[in-house]
Amino acid sequence: MDTDLDSALRDAGLRATAGRVAVLEALESMAHTDAERVYRAVSEVLPTTSIQSVHNILADLTTAGLIRRIEPAGSAALYERRIGDNHHHVVCTSCGAIGDVDCVVGEAPCLTPSNTGGFTVQTAEVTFWGLCPRCQDAAL
Amino acid sequence: MDTDLDSALRDAGLRATAGRVAVLEALESMAHTDAERVYRAVSEVLPTTSIQSVHNILADLTTAGLIRRIEPAGSAALYERRIGDNHHHVVCTSCGAIGDVDCVVGEAPCLTPSNTGGFTVQTAEVTFWGLCPRCQDAAL
DNA sequence: ATACTTCTTTTGAATCACTAAAAAGAACGT
DNA sequence: ACGTTCTTTTTAGTGATTCAAAAGAAGTAT
Numbered sequence: 001m002d003t004d005l006d007s008a009l010r011d012a013g014l015r016a017t018a019g020r021v022a023v024l025e026a027l028e029s030m031a032h033t034d035a036e037r038v039y040r041a042v043s044e045v046l047p048t049t050s051i052q053s054v055h056n057i058l059a060d061l062t063t064a065g066l067i068r069r070i071e072p073a074g075s076a077a078l079y080e081r082r083i084g085d086n087h088h089h090v091v092c093t094s095c096g097a098i099g100d101v102d103c104v105v106g107e108a109p110c111l112t113p114s115n116t117g118g119f120t121v122q123t124a125e126v127t128f129w130g131l132c133p134r135c136q137d138a139a140l
Numbered sequence: 141m142d143t144d145l146d147s148a149l150r151d152a153g154l155r156a157t158a159g160r161v162a163v164l165e166a167l168e169s170m171a172h173t174d175a176e177r178v179y180r181a182v183s184e185v186l187p188t189t190s191i192q193s194v195h196n197i198l199a200d201l202t203t204a205g206l207i208r209r210i211e212p213a214g215s216a217a218l219y220e221r222r223i224g225d226n227h228h229h230v231v232c233t234s235c236g237a238i239g240d241v242d243c244v245v246g247e248a249p250c251l252t253p254s255n256t257g258g259f260t261v262q263t264a265e266v267t268f269w270g271l272c273p274r275c276q277d278a279a280l
Numbered sequence: 281a282t283a284c285t286t287c288t289t290t291t292g293a294a295t296c297a298c299t300a301a302a303a304a305g306a307a308c309g310t
Numbered sequence: 311a312c313g314t315t316c317t318t319t320t321t322a323g324t325g326a327t328t329c330a331a332a333a334g335a336a337g338t339a340t
Contacts, residue, residue, distance in 0.1 A: 015307055015316060035297075053318055055298060060317090071213035076297060090259040099257040117239040118273035119230040127265045133258035155287065155336060175326075193289055195327065200288090216326060282340085289334070296327085305318070310311105 012064040022046050023057045027067055027081040032089070032098040034076045072098070072127060086123070092132035094139075101128060152204040162186050163197045167207055167221040172229075172238040174216045212238070212267060226263070232272035234279075241268060 005024045006016040014020065019042065026041035027033060033041075039054040058079055061067045068083045072091045078098065088101040131139065145164045146156040154160065159182065166181035167173060173181075179194040198219055201207045208223045212231045218238065228241040271279065 017306075017317065019318070048319080050319065052298085052320080056318075059299090069213075071211070073209070073211035073217075077213075090256050090261060092259065093262070099259050101257075102255055115242055116230055116268070116270070117241075118276075119232065119239050119268070119270045120276055121230060121268045121270040122233070123269045125267045125269065127267075128256070128259070128261045129263045129265065130256070130259045130261040136258075136260055157288065157335080159289070188290080190290065191326095192291080192328085196289075199328090283338100284340095285336100285338075287334105287336075289332105291332080292330095294327105294329075297325095299324070300322080301320100302322105303318105303320080305316105307314105307316075309314090 094135040
């Protein structure tokens with residue numbers, strides 16, 4: 001059942017170990033998760049693991065391009081399985097909840113800064129800040 | 141000569157202390173500076189200060205809206221004096237150098253995500269990743 | 281001016297997230 | 311199955327930042 005994850009790992013040049021599969025599974029079921037939450041999820045399947053191992057695995061998977069790491073200001077690094085599409089994020093300024101933003105209207109302009117001061121731009125990363133539905137309700 | 145900084149502080153409801161003025165001056169002369177560098181600059185004028193005090197002051201000034209704090213992935217928090225205009229940043233993926241991007245071509249679209257999943261969007265923060273002039277040369 | 285209250289800084293300690301390194305253990309190719 | 315190589319475990323350690331209590335300034339009222 002995890003054969004697809006196994007082969008995804010192997011295709012990336014990594015060995016298909018229980019820990020890595022468990023981390024990938026955890027990230028398939030939860031989006032935008034920090035190392036601590038991944039660790040708790042993995043622990044239930046693999047009680048011998050440690051937070052350091054999870055950090056290690058997350059770093060490896062990120063380097064291999066199997067997961068994506070984001071670091072919104074004010075929170076620990078978050079990891080997500082959704083990769084390959086250049087999507088962005090909305091962060092709730094009140095509770096820190098995170099949502100995906102499929103794409104930005106007028107996509108191209110966002111990748112085109114006006115004056116880069118000589119920098120060569122490769123990618124653009126957009127973070128939207130606002131209120132999640134729950135905190136909007138709470139603010140009423 | 142620092143009367144303008146003094147009044148800026150007072151206008152923000154803060155007392156105009158030597159430490160705060162020194163931090164503001166440091167940030168006027170250096171853009172995108174981390175707490176450590178601010179501390180070194182302030183130390184020359186105010187040898188009795190500590191890195192904790194600088195953190196404290198930076199936090200106060202940020203809350204008061206006198207400086208802006210940015211946290212690019214992979215580096216410590218950076219502070220800048222340039223506020224009020226919603227400008228963005230280019231970060232060099234090789235050396236971490238940072239540049240300002242005055243505005244994005246097609247400005248409005250970047251503030252308009254397509255589907256926010258119910259989030260109310262207040263601001264958009266764009267970080268461009270690329271190579272600074274120096275690292276482009278080094279790559280040749 | 282003086283005393284009083286409040287705001288700031290200092291000092292020292294603690295936390296959080298993450299990285300480093302060496303030793304033990306598991307995968308994979310032969 | 312064997313041995314090499316890759317991974318994980320374990321134990322420490324780091325950097326950046328925060329916390330909290332005590333000491334010190336600034337403003338305020340008398």
